[in-house]
Amino acid sequence: MTSLQPRPPYTDAELRQLYPPHLQLQFVQVLMRHGERTPVNARFENTGLPAFWPYCAATRNLTSALLHPDSDSWTAPEWRRRLETFGPDDGPVAAAGPRGELDAICDMGMLTDLGRTTTYHLGRRLRSLYVDRLGFLPPTIADADSFYLRSTPVPRALESLQQAFTGLYPASARAPSFPNPTILIRSPPDETLFPNEAHCRRFAALARAFAQRAADRWNDSPEMAYLNKKLGKWMPPGSPAVAVDGRPRLSGIMDTINATRAHDRPETTLPSDFYDPKAIDIIHRIAVEEWFAGYRESNEYRTLGIGGLLADIVGRMVGSAEGSAADGAHELPTQRSPLKMGLSGCHDTTLGAVLTSLGTSAAADWPPFTSHIALELFRSADLPAPASASASPAAAAPETSPASRESSGWFFNFFNWSSSPQPAPGTPPPGIGRKPTESLTPPEREKLDGYYVRLRYNDEPVTIPGCKPAGNHLDGDESFCTLEAFKSIVDKFTPTNWKQQCRSNKTAPVFPEKEEPAGSY
Numbered sequence: 114m115t116s117l118q119p120r121p122p123y124t125d126a127e128l129r130q131l132y133p134p135h136l137q138l139q140f141v142q143v144l145m146r147h148g149e150r151t152p153v154n155a156r157f158e159n160t161g162l163p164a165f166w167p168y169c170a171a172t173r174n175l176t177s178a179l180l181h182p183d184s185d186s187w188t189a190p191e192w193r194r195r196l197e198t199f200g201p202d203d204g205p206v207a208a209a210g211p212r213g214e215l216d217a218i219c220d221m222g223m224l225t226d227l228g229r230t231t232t233y234h235l236g237r238r239l240r241s242l243y244v245d246r247l248g249f250l251p252p253t254i255a256d257a258d259s260f261y262l263r264s265t266p267v268p269r270a271l272e273s274l275q276q277a278f279t280g281l282y283p284a285s286a287r288a289p290s291f292p293n294p295t296i297l298i299r300s301p302p303d304e305t306l307f308p309n310e311a312h313c314r315r316f317a318a319l320a321r322a323f324a325q326r327a328a329d330r331w332n333d334s335p336e337m338a339y340l341n342k343k344l345g346k347w348m349p350p351g352s353p354a355v356a357v358d359g360r361p362r363l364s365g366i367m368d369t370i371n372a373t374r375a376h377d378r379p380e381t382t383l384p385s386d387f388y389d390p391k392a393i394d395i396i397h398r399i400a401v402e403e404w405f406a407g408y409r410e411s412n413e414y415r416t417l418g419i420g421g422l423l424a425d426i427v428g429r430m431v432g433s434a435e436g437s438a439a440d441g442a443h444e445l446p447t448q449r450s451p452l453k454m455g456l457s458g459c460h461d462t463t464l465g466a467v468l469t470s471l472g473t474s475a476a477a478d479w480p481p482f483t484s485h486i487a488l489e490l491f492r493s494a495d496l497p498a499p500a501s502a503s504a505s506p507a508a509a510a511p512e513t514s515p516a517s518r519e520s521s522g523w524f525f526n527f528f529n530w531s532s533s534p535q536p537a538p539g540t541p542p543p544g545i546g547r548k549p550t551e552s553l554t555p556p557e558r559e560k561l562d563g564y565y566v567r568l569r570y571n572d573e574p575v576t577i578p579g580c581k582p583a584g585n586h587l588d589g590d591e592s593f594c595t596l597e598a599f600k601s602i603v604d605k606f607t608p609t610n611w612k613q614q615c616r617s618n619k620t621a622p623v624f625p626e627k628e629e630p631a632g633s634y
Contacts, residue, residue: 148228236280428546472632
């Protein structure tokens with residue numbers, strides 16, 4: 114599967130099972146892969162596939178921030194972009210689409226009009242569930258200060274996040290004075306929202322080793338022979354064979370196949386050999402091993418590749434349980450209210466790393482475009498609210514009236530934050546989010562009691578192996594992991610100093626002496 118085919122909306126019976134009345138939904142964090150895009154490199158032009166695709170109307174509607182120094186004011190000038198490239202004699206020419214189009218031309222790896230549409234629809238599905246069906250989020254908002262919005266610095270991830278948030282809260286659901294939402298972005302050396310090979314040397318060495326192992330395992334296999342039989346004749350000059358580490362790499366072939374399948378347009382289609390079902394299955398299976406096996410087998414791989422992100426997610430969950438700004442609100446403009454939702458624009462390598470590092474079976478397939486993971490924090494309905502919190506209703510059953518929930522004002526009064534001390538700008542608030550579970554004092558452990566974590570991947574519940582033992586999950590449902598167990602699992606691969614660890618172990622073996630299973634408690 115290349116583009117996500119969303120499952121039908123939950124029935125009322127499914128909703129009651131997924132959101133039982135004895136649990137209160139308290140905090141949701143969503144990791145979303147960007148929408149459909151063009152290939153990240155031009156490949157297979159020898160087959161007639163054009164390098165430039167005319168599927169990006171956004172290039173006709175660009176804006177910038179323009180300062181007027183005399184008045185100290187700003188305007189947003191509109192402009193259109195036309196892409197330039199090399200001509201036959203290396204002179205400059207305008208990049209043209211397959212039918213001579215000069216406008217709406219996508220750059221490499223650019224979010225297309227289709228990708229903008231699917232991520233907008235993801236936001237609408239989130240609204241249908243969390244606003245319309247559950248009443249967890251309010252129908253209208255005056256600002257975005259109760260939302261943790263974050264993106265990688267890659268434009269397609271940022272734009273997908275903006276599309277999804279607009280689907281969640283379109284203009285009709287925002288106050289007339291709605292201010293610009295705050296979106297958190299890190300500089301590339303600090304980025305942990307995707308596995309950061311470029312700025313973590315030790316992780317890059319591990320990734321190269323696992324990729325080479327995949328090449329050694331598969332290059333002379335019957336499966337690769339089948340791929341060469343199907344695709345070998347289409348390889349570009351100078352690339353005699355299909356291989357994991359070929360030119361292009363097998364994952365690069367997958368990239369182009371997936372992008373063409375997603376858009377399904379005759380002008381950007383490869384020869385039919387590329388769409389052979391058996392060939393696609395083999396390519397995806399090998400790519401999953403090449404890119405994600407390290408998370409399944411090596412604790413160091415998990416720590417450097419995705420441990421920082423999952424530790425951040427757990428830290429915000431624990432902050433929510435503690436009733437403090439450690440839920441992520443300390444990074445936002447007003448810090449006046451608790452966060453209800455986090456929405457992060459990221460990548461397939463993010464989702465695959467998270468699912469594999471937690472040991473889930475959902476990691477067996479490559480994440481389609483616009484896939485998402487919802488990490489939901491629940492509280493037992495009979496558990497007293499955190500010290501700084503006021504009463505909050507249970508997660509609504511399908512028949513509960515959204516109007517009655519809105520009139521209660523609970524969304525805005527969930528926490529009485531006016532009496533809670535706020536951290537100084539640029540400093541994290543106090544809390545136990547990053548403190549190893551085994552080091553917690555009994556009173557600190559009690560703060561986690563009665564809280565549960567559930568993952569839904571593309572709207573299907575996911576079970577984590579370490580949550581299956583008795584005492585680590587909600588009675589009767591292994592998909593609801595106790596917060597303490599979930600935190601303990603993530604603690605095992607939480608970096609203590611990511612940048613320092615990225616510079617360490619230069620001469621250490623890249624493979625562990627024995628497999629270190631993912632998702633263990």
